[in-house]
Each structure stands twice: as C-alpha cells, then as structure tokens.
Amino acid sequence: MRRVIRWMHFFEDGLIVAVLLFMVLMGVLQIILRNFFGTSLVWIEPFLQNAVLWIGLLGAMIASRRDEHIRIDIASHYLPASVQRWLAVLVDFFTSGICALVAWHSFFFVLGEREFPTSGFAGVPSWVLQAIIPLGFAMIAGRYAILLVLDLLNRRPPMQEPHA
Numbered sequence: 820m821r822r823v824i825r826w827m828h829f830f831e832d833g834l835i836v837a838v839l840l841f842m843v844l845m846g847v848l849q850i851i852l853r854n855f856f857g858t859s860l861v862w863i864e865p866f867l868q869n870a871v872l873w874i875g876l877l878g879a880m881i882a883s884r885r886d887e888h889i890r891i892d893i894a895s896h897y898l899p900a901s902v903q904r905w906l907a908v909l910v911d912f913f914t915s916g917i918c919a920l921v922a923w924h925s926f927f928f929v930l931g932e933r934e935f936p937t938s939g940f941a942g943v944p945s946w947v948l949q950a951i952i953p954l955g956f957a958m959i960a961g962r963y964a965i966l967l968v969l970d971l972l973n974r975r976p977p978m979q980e981p982h983a
Contacts, residue, residue, distance in 0.1 A: 839870075842871075845863050846867060877951070880958045886966060908970040912967055914960075915964040922952075922953045922956035
C-alpha cells in the first residue's frame with residue numbers, strides 16, 4: 820500500500836512540475852513570438868488559463884496530503900489539548916464534506932460539458948481540461964476523511980508547524 824501511495828505522490832509532484840514547466844515555456848514562447856515575429860499562437864492563452872486551474876488544484880491536493888492547507892489557527896493556542904482534538908475532528912469533517920460536495924457537483928458539471936462538447940484550446944475538449952475539478956476535490960475529500968478517522972481513533976499525525 821505504501822508503494823501505491825508513494826507512486827501517487829510521485830505522479831502528483833511530477834504532474835504539477837510538468838504543467839508549471841510547460842506553462843513557463845509556453846508563456847516565454849508567446850512573448851518571443853509577439854515581440855520578435857509579430858505573431859502568436861492562438862491556443863496559448865486558453866491553455867495558460869486552464870493550466871492555472873490545474874496548478875491550483877494540484878497544489879491543493881499536494882497540500883492536503885501533508886495537511887498543510889491554510890487554516891486560521893488561533894483557537895489551538897488558547898484551547899486545551901482535549902478540545903483541540905475535537906476541533907480538529909470538526910474541521911476535518913467539514914473539510915471532507917464540503918470537498919466531497921464540490922466533487923459531486925463538479926462531476927455532473929463535467930458530464931454536462933462532455934454531453935455538449937466545446938473546444939478548450941487546440942481541439943482539446945473543455946471537459947477534459949475541467950476533469951481536474953472533481954478529481955482534485957475528491958482526492959482532498961478522501962484525504963480529509965482519512966484524517967477524520969485518524970482523529971476519531973486518536974491516531975492523527977501531529978499537524979505540520981508553519982514554515983519560517
């Protein structure tokens with residue numbers, strides 16, 4: 820099981836690096852084409868717009884696997900440890916539930932886009948580009964559901980300290 824999880828993490832990391840690298844290369848190419856050749860590739864702008872969506876959701880997925888999402892953490896400084904645990908249960912429950920709800924509805928949105936296809940860029944159907952939305956939110960929901968179970972079993976790993 821650990822091998823599967825490692826491969827999943829490797830795939831997520833590789834995908835975000837590849838998308839970001841391709842975004843930078845396409846942006847530079849677009850600048851060079853416009854400034855030196857007076858032309859551009861029409862599909863680069865919509866590609867970059869969709870790549871931002873992918874970068875955001877891939878980043879959120881990676882943050883969720885490390886439990887490093889942004890949080891307002893003032894309560895943990897003032898509440899006793901026993902209450903903090905139940906606060907974490909509540910937060911994980913709501914995070915998982917809201918992400919599952921977004922994944923569910925975005926899945927049907929993507930199905931609708933597939934039923935009435937439009938082109939995103941360069942002939943790529945828009946539903947393919949938007950498929951990251953239900954996938955990303957489902958992954959985040961699943962990870963927080965696991966944290967919820969670990970919370971209830973009192974086996975949750977310690978939360979990450981903020982980086983300096």
